[in-house]
Amino acid sequence: MAATIKDVAREAQVHMSTVSRAFSVPHRVRPETRTRIMEAARRLGYRPSRVARALTTGRTHNIGFIVADIANPFFPPMIKAAEHTARARDYHLFVADASEDPAIEAELVDALAKQVDGVVLCAPRVSNAKIERLNETIPIALVNRKMTGIPSVTMDVVDGSQVAIEHLLELGHRKIAYVSGPRQSWTNSQIRRSVTSTADDRAEVTVLGPNTPNEDAGLAVAEQVASSGITAVLAYNDLLAIGLMEGLHSLGVDVPGQVSVIGIDDTVLARLARPSLTTLIVPTPDAGTAAIDLLLQYAAADMGEEEPRGGAHISLPTKLVVRDSTAPPPD
């Protein structure tokens, strides 16, 4: 049906191999033959088969991009950026949704392994040991997780949550809660640690959770917050924060009058919520782009094209944006 390299060869009166070279190493074929070949290719509407090419070269020019939950507004901007930069490098992206499930995550890597040059795991829920093992099969790059020996890009939530907590301390809060995210999240443990160490003895910190990082879970945790004398909350992400605000609202607790709330991610939702949500800006598009580039150079190294660089780590800065959900505690 579609034209193959053989058809082009016949049309241009040369051997297949010459056609192949005309595309891959143009300078190795005489200019006039080259143009003759290109002409023929154009006439026949020839496009090289990536599949066949992959079979011989061992490189598919595809990348797997696995996220915990596509519907979580944290991810789309990252996926979008990743897809664009991949395309700019002549790569295509398989996007898969692991539904916050470690087992599915691992299975996806295995399933994809045979038809990609590498996999980006975003906010992985799977264990370090498992990642280590998967990385022996196929090059892996991590987003929102740091492991020695594996390239990764993380958001500097340690600094970010520190800034967030300082903000609350400055406002005068002394009873603070951290609404925790999923247990398997590396980011979550980073934040938790940072929160308690920042508060130190300047404030009492309660950890509520772990929670699935969605609105419903946030809503469910509202009661605990309302009944515990807590005056300020930092949540693992905007979804939890917004759910919490809704829950508090329906319990008649005023935000920020009685309780201040801070989210993380600065998703589109944060600005729209009422009160608008004070939150941590994390550069998700940059993370997507960086992850692709890191993976690509790591994968190239893996194919012996250059010195393997092991685990390069990129940490992206975060920034607190203060909106209307934070205020001094009630006296």
Place this chain on the structure above:
Amino acid sequence: MAATIKDVAREAQVHMSTVSRAFSVPHRVRPETRTRIMEAARRLGYRPSRVARALTTGRTHNIGFIVADIANPFFPPMIKAAEHTARARDYHLFVADASEDPAIEAELVDALAKQVDGVVLCAPRVSNAKIERLNETIPIALVNRKMTGIPSVTMDVVDGSQVAIEHLLELGHRKIAYVSGPRQSWTNSQIRRSVTSTADDRAEVTVLGPNTPNEDAGLAVAEQVASSGITAVLAYNDLLAIGLMEGLHSLGVDVPGQVSVIGIDDTVLARLARPSLTTLIVPTPDAGTAAIDLLLQYAAADMGEEEPRGGAHISLPTKLVVRDSTAPPPD
């Protein structure tokens, strides 16, 4: 490196072809040989190469999923559902973002064509003629566009916008605007037509646009709305509606006191906006699932496995959800 079918064959003391059959047509190989083969495969950690398989069978078990803008919250739930149902059918999804650009859209289809069994075009911006031509290269299924001869799934926005307009008429509005979406959007023209024909001579309808379907464009159109005596607006999507509400707010125009606003899509944003947005619920996950299934059966037919069914059209029901952004007009 990784085990091939040949390794398994050697390990199990049979010919490659037998191994192949053990996987693809298990009943054609003697049970004991089969278990011996499976054992060997397990020991070697063998996974068939989808790439090699694709080369002989002509089926890649991959699907291209092209959307206008991943970051538009309308799409992620659809992508998620599509990815899940594709996976359940043993297919993987290439997701690509066309940035609302017809040229990129077409280029993406071409680029993907050689390594997918079909492509789902979501809310395509490219012309009918071009789609027709692309469909000759590779099976295509459409979401939010209807064309004879090509399978598609659409949301019943004609009915939906009719209901929306009736809602406004009942409230007493007589000067209504439709804030139009992108010119190339099929849905957009459907809605526009439906709005004007529903209003008929019961209300005066102004069309504002076309607009890029994002918040900024909505914001920009606020001034026109404010200065024209319009008391109610239906917008092409939630993003435009929300932008418009913001714009009106900053112009000191009260929603819904002075102007009522209705969106379309019922994205996560609608419920969060203040006032919460009256909008049209469209079943995006169902659309994703249906598109995959339609494409798969259409693509199978295309491979001669059954009678081609040409263009099956699925229309999904929409539903108006009334929230706080609509009210009677000021007297």
Place this chain on the structure above:
DNA sequence: GACCGGCCTACAATCGTTTGCGTAATTTAA
């Protein structure tokens, strides 16, 4: 006991490229 019909399994061609190797053609040097 030879023959026939069914299962199983092996053989080998094929899918569309890439690529190392060899050779014809061309250029350069002498």
Place this chain on the structure above:
DNA sequence: TTAAATTACGCAAACGATTGTAGGCCGGTC
């Protein structure tokens, strides 16, 4: 003009599977 050094191209073997065809073995029948 000829030998040497390049260059341009053709040849054919991979890559890892699938699949049509053919042969081997088996038991059962007459």
